[in-house]
Amino acid sequence: MPRSGFVALIPVAPGRLEELERVLLSWGNDVLLEDEGGLKPDAFVDFRDQQFIHFMRFALLKVDNEQRLLITADFDLEIHDFLEFLRRKTTCPDAIWGLCVGWRKEIDFSLWFLNFVVVPEATYIAFPGVTLQRVNQAVALFKFRDEVLSGRFSPRRQGITEAARILVRVDCLFRAAFFIRNAAKSAYRTIGLLFSRKLDLSRQEMRLLWEGGRRVASSLNRVWWIRAFNILSRNPAPVAVPIWSSARPPFHRLTSFAGYPAEDSVFQNQLTLLTSFPAAEEARLRGVLRSIDLYARGLAFPGSLLGIATIHTVRWTILPDCHGVPGRIWLLMTSNYDGSWDSYISEFCARIFSGLDAIWGCAEGAPPAGARDIPAFKEFLRTRQIPAAVFYSAYKGGSVSFTRMALTLRPVNRLIAGLVG
Amino acid sequence: MKDLLSAEDTNDIQSWIYSGYPHLPKSTYAFLRIDDQIRARQFLKGIPWQISSATKSRNRQAQSHQVLNVAFTAMGLLALGIDDETVEKFPIEFQEGMNAPHRGAFLGDISPGGKPDHTVRDYAASAVHLLFACHFISASVRDSWISKFQRDSSAGGLSLVGLELGELADSGKEHFGFKDGISNPEIHGFKGAGSATGEFILGYPNEQGCMPVSPLLSPESDPHDLLPPAMCDNRNMRDLGRNGTYLVFRKLAQDVSAFWNFIADDCRRRLGRAEPADLVWLASKLVGRWPNGVSLVEAPHFDAYSEIMQERLKAGSLNDFTYGQTDTSGHRCPFAAHVARMNPRDRIQGLSESEALGTTARHRLLRRGRRYGPELFDLKILDTPESWNRLQQLFQSRPEAQDTTRSDRGLFFIAFCANIREQFEFVQRAWGNNPHFNSAKGSQDPLIGTNSSITPGRSGIPIPDRDGGITTGLVPQAVSFRGGGYFFLPSIAAFRWICHGK
Known part of the structure; x- marks a missing residue:
């Protein structure tokens, strides 16, 4: 499926x-x-x-x-x-x-x-092609492995517990296999994308895509191959000149979003964000989003968008047919993520601020200093966030990182389950 | 961006930011309300010369037997006649205060439905305008200061809302028996190394290269030319916050019997016995350090005479460790342990070690806590295995009346930060109370978490080891919030400006 x-x-x-x-x-x-x-x-x-x-x-x-x-x-x-x-x-x-x-x-x-x-203009899915059934099975196997290892499962069959413990010692082999398999898949997907018809771009679009990609990449020197790209393409990281936070009175109450008092006590969270842009920015914005899309579809590893391992899915959509105010376009971002809103946004602001600025830098109401000004940026997002009337998450107990671990170790856990019979 | 502070600036900074006064073991925190604005202003005008500056604190010869520091709440600034427009330039969290209902819910002090889980009885938020914090070399100096201060302040149009007495134990331990206040960041502006100055002092760039929110005033608001100009691109404005900071004060009551009884019960439940070594082991797993302060990462097994323990204790370098290389899986110091939540260092799930260090650096607190109340038992017995038997005698059975004195004891959590929301509130909420932080598996901070009915489905503390590990029973609410507030600790120049008014 x-x-x-x-x-x-x-x-x-x-x-x-x-x-x-x-x-x-x-x-x-x-x-x-x-x-x-x-x-x-x-x-x-x-x-x-x-x-x-x-x-x-x-x-x-x-x-x-x-x-x-x-x-x-x-x-x-x-x-x-x-x-x-x-x-x-x-x-x-x-x-x-x-x-x-x-x-x-x-x-x-x-x-x-x-x-x-x-x-959507850009889509990222943490585990593309992995069905919910497979995730649930991997998670169940992982929990079963814990049971076996603790010896609670079969106290009389110590041999099995011992064998399982030996198998667990070679977890690293399975991790390596997972890595190699996915690296090969990424390379295959990227090559496929580059030669597919989807990328049949005009010169202008190519230029926008290139510029968008460069902007997103500029604060990502921590990833070795992006660092190499930045050096080769002379794409320096934005200079951090001290600036004043543009968070100014009247301050908004940022504590928790209206209606979500327990926002941090749930496993999965969602963010629906509706931001407006001057229409003149549309081409540039599409360039940035397409570069993200290309990365997400091609190079991205399962469970990690540029090293951020809390996102299940995220979609950026430029809304069509919104002609209420001429000269204005709307960007809708819908994302499902793990844990607290605060950590989620802080992580983004700290780690890929050039990417956030590339997207929202010229949005209406965005802080002049961009995402580096965390208080102002959080305020910008909170005031444009839309509550979900209904939200359903199937991942009641599984964060992205846990799911990734469960999927990585699924083969070894199946072996352990096989031992028990 | 990371320069040392000039002599002028260190002279302007209240010394409390520079030092926790380890040589002044006694302290008092006087919470005051302003009844008469004009008299209060007159009284406060005489205070700035009494306030100690960081320069004085740095120069050891000048250390006196008592040191005074003063901080304001937002209500206090209004009560002194500072106009609304200026007060509204402070961050919203400071304006609202810690006890605003939605903020209480946010911090876990009140359940989301508004049912109070703790008795916030000690101070009503609106009543406290000022905090006079004074540290003393001895109790007698303290007593004489208090009686004089009570006279002077009531003559000065102030009434005393609450008076708290704190102390620093010789052992440096809090009431559960663990060494406290070990992990404190250094400020780059003072030491030339450590966190960016703007993480703890207003008016300087923080780790992000951003200036923290600080009230900027027009030059006309400062006719006596008391305030320094703002830095960077706002040089034409005056910075009321510069060299000041925000102070978070929380009175946390500790139920020592409940904590150790839980430890003893949990050992008995799992092992059928409660040997002294098991008790100390489990309690240390919850805290993340051994009672003497040595990290579980550096010494996974307690041996008071082992080389590493002796070395760490002698050198006082209890804080020089990271989790990354030695303890990625939490087998030594559990992910859910108190210290690993409050300061996860280089171990945050989903981040590389250097990224985690960067994230942690943006959410640090400069702590100046003190404890209050008498010790329930001699806390030093925890430091040597020979005396652990004593612990077993204390908590082996479960008579509720073990704490015969029924004394109130606990600690004053006092922390400085330039951004209350991103530092104190973030740590409290996104790390401490978050049941899904770093493999917490539904648990909250074993010590300061709101271990109450707020989070349904919450679980005990997972303690992983090579064989899967254990999960403790539900941790009782051994630490409870009794009251507190957010204060602005102004620079000495800003203090003068506040007393003079516009």
Whole structure:
């Protein structure tokens, strides 16, 4: 089964926003703890009942006075099959789709829905091609290995525990095999991308792609091959001149995002960010995003985007058909990540600030000093963040780094499981 | 970006930032409310010459028998007649204070639903305007200062809201019996090495090359020309924050019986016995250091006479270690141990060693804590295995009345940082209370975590070893927050400006 996902923006019928919001909020949310309204089992998609949705979210956006329902999903199906699943599962379609523009019972749901699916400019998936079932199996095997090693599993069969302990000592071999396999895959994918038709770019687009890539790379000297690239292409790191933080009164309350009091107590978190840009920046922005996309599809290693190992998925989408204010474009970022918002943003700001600046440097309201000015940048993001009305995560107990470890050691853990029989 | 501070600047910085006054074991923290603005201003105008500067502290001959430092809350600045516009230039966390309900929830002091998990009874946030912190060489000097200060301050239009007495034990131990305050960053501006000055003192670039948020005023606001000009691209402005910093004060009560009884119970539950060595081993695993302060990374097994322990204790170099090379898997010092959460050094999951060091450097705190209350038992017995039996006698059975004195004891957590949100609040929330930080597997900080009902599904502390390791039972709330606040510790020049007003 292939792994895919989508970003859909469905216009909400005029005057029906509040009703829709009420319906969505009644399903609960995985960013909340159970006693505060965690995702309910009787939500309109019964998430317990399936083995193929990684993440899903519903949020309500306001873009240039137009209300839209944002739906993003990551799943192990063809999009048509997923939409068919969604249609079947919707017990009362009128209660949700009926509040959106253009929905009628008679029309084909998939065809209607596909009208609103937008193609992201850049996509990163931590484990592309790995199904949820495989992840769950790897995690279960890893937990089983812990059981065996602790001797709790079969106290009478000490021999097995001892054998497992010997196998664990050669973990490094399996890590090396994982590395080599993925390095080969990356190289293969990159070569494939370079010669594919997707890269049939005009001169202008090539130039923008090159410039975007250079900007993103300039603060990434810690990665050896990017350092080599920076030296060869004379791409120096941005000079850190002391600057004043542009965080200025009135300060926003940044403590925790409205509605998410327990934002740090959940395993997975989500970020929906809607930022606006002058339309003149569109070509440049597309160049930057395409360079990120190219990296994510080609060179990126499983579970690590430029060394940041907390992201499950991230998508950047330039919203089409937003003509409310001429001369302005909207960039939507949707991401699913591990742990606390604070750490997530701090990590980004500290480690790939040139990348963040390449994307948001000329966004409306971005701090003049860019992402290096962490307080101001966090304020910029928080004030543009959109709460998810519904958020579902299948990775209840697994961070990206844990999942990567479980997948890396899956072969050895299978051997251990085989020993036990 | 990383220059030494000029003599002028060190003269302007309150000495508390430079030193924790190890030679002055007694301290008092007087929390005051301003009742009469005009009299209070007059009283405070006489204070700056009493405040000790970093230069004085550096020059050992000039060390006196008592040292005074003063800090303000945002309410205090308003009560002194500083206008709203100026106070609003301070960071929001300072303006709101530690006890604002949503901030309490954020820090874990109150559960998200607003149910108070701790009794924040000691000080109501709005009532405290000023903190007078004074350190003394002896209790008698302290007593005479207190009685004089009480007279003077009430004559000066101030009323005393609370008076706390702190002390620094000879052993340097907190009440659970572990050496405290070991890991403190050096400030580059003072020592020529260590963290960027702007991580701890306002008006200088921090590790990111960014100036921390500091209230900048127009020259007209400073007619007496008291304030220094702002640095970098704001030279036409006056910097009220420069050479000052933010002070985080938290009174944390420690329930010593609950802590050691939990340790004894947990040993008994898993091993069926509670040998003294097991007790010390488990407690040290939760803390991340042995009771004498030596890191578990450097000495994975306790041997008071081993070379490494003797060497570390003699040289006083208890802080010169990293996790990376020796302890990537947490087999020596668990990921979830208190010190590994508060200062993960070069070991943060998903980051390389150098990246983790960089991340840690941006979230450090300059600690000046002191403890209060009498010791429950002789804490020195923890340092030598021969006397560990005593511990077993103390906590082997579980009579609730072990703590017959029922004394209040604990510590004053006092920390300086240039950015409360990115330093204190970040460490408290994203590292201490975060159940998913660094393989914490659902646990929170064993000592300062909000080990209460806030996080459903939370678990005990995982202690990994080569064979999979163990997980302790649920840690009780042995440390509880009793009250505190965010203060602005101004430079001496800024103090003068505050007293003079515009």
